[in-house]
Amino acid sequence: MSFEFNVRISYTGFVSQTKFSRIRNRLISWYLKNRRDLPWRRTRDPYAILIAETMLQQTQVQTVLPYYRRFLHAFPTVEALDRASKEKVLALWSGLGYYRRAENLKRAARIMTRGHGGKIAREFDALRALPGIGPYTAGALMSIAFNRPYPALDGNARRVLTRLFGAKGEKELHTIASRLVACARPGQWNQALMELGATICVAQDPRCPLCPLRRFCAAWGSRRSLRKKPFVTKPSVEKVQWPLVVIQKKQKVLLRRRPAAALLGGLWEVPGGERKKGESLTAALTRHLNGLGDIVNDSHLVGEVRHSITHRRIRAPVFLAFQPGKEIHPGPGWRWVPLSSLRRYPLSSLSLKAIKLVQR
DNA sequence: AAAACGTGGCC
């Protein structure tokens, strides 16, 4: 007779210790064979891992890749990031979205150089206290960088565990996650779990036939609809129009820096903005450009870019304005920026796209 | 604790 140690995962539910370790072993060996070769998996530098984890918040791997390389090249250490100008940090983040992440990273760097001797904190609570580091990122750092058994529950891990164990609530999820991560290489385990969610156990049309955990999976076993969403979906937001104008004066573009507290705070933008419902395009442009009516009247449509700002879908027309022999006097706040030095100005994607479109 | 925060990709 053999002993089975059962782990209580909910009021009525139990999972045997053996099942936990089988799942762990299978997933780990699958991971070692199938993992993607990603730059942040080639380092043990906690700082580099912090940068990667922050960039990866709500952002897909393919998008992060080029940003990660550039950022780490420019700011290889905490001290380098702390010394850097906010402008430059934001410029390297330009196009990645969620710009507060960059700000928080810089604030964290300041705190770390002052208080922690330039080191990344090694305790969960200390990490958690840093701006921009929430429960997920703290767990990821503890496990991946410091090899400590903390769960890192991102959307992927939540989805996988929900399906695998039929987990109901938050509490159950945490119990399961904590048990599973209590192993020899917690960081490797957490990454394996996320990798499975990112490549096999995806949200829509999961590739179950390829899944190493299929035989253990509650959702698979009960033929429960795998497409069923584990979370409540967000309501869609009202659509907004963004007329957009790029004005060139010889080789210069007119830019303005957005107020720090506003949406896309601190980024530079080309003229344009939201159009109120029922408002004409010309009226909207004039309203935003205050005093640049002539430019507005001279501008013509170049094309359209598709864009979104936090769940708002935007089809933004792009205008190009010529002023042959006419002197333009932009209002306060506007600046003529040579196209050649655009790189030094952190621009939102919308502005980047518009300028690119006009340059053709 | 609901809402805000950016962007790209997929069907």
Add this chain to the structure above:
DNA sequence: TGGCCAAGTTT
């Protein structure tokens, strides 16, 4: 096309 989702955090 419109809706959903992605290595979440903050207020």
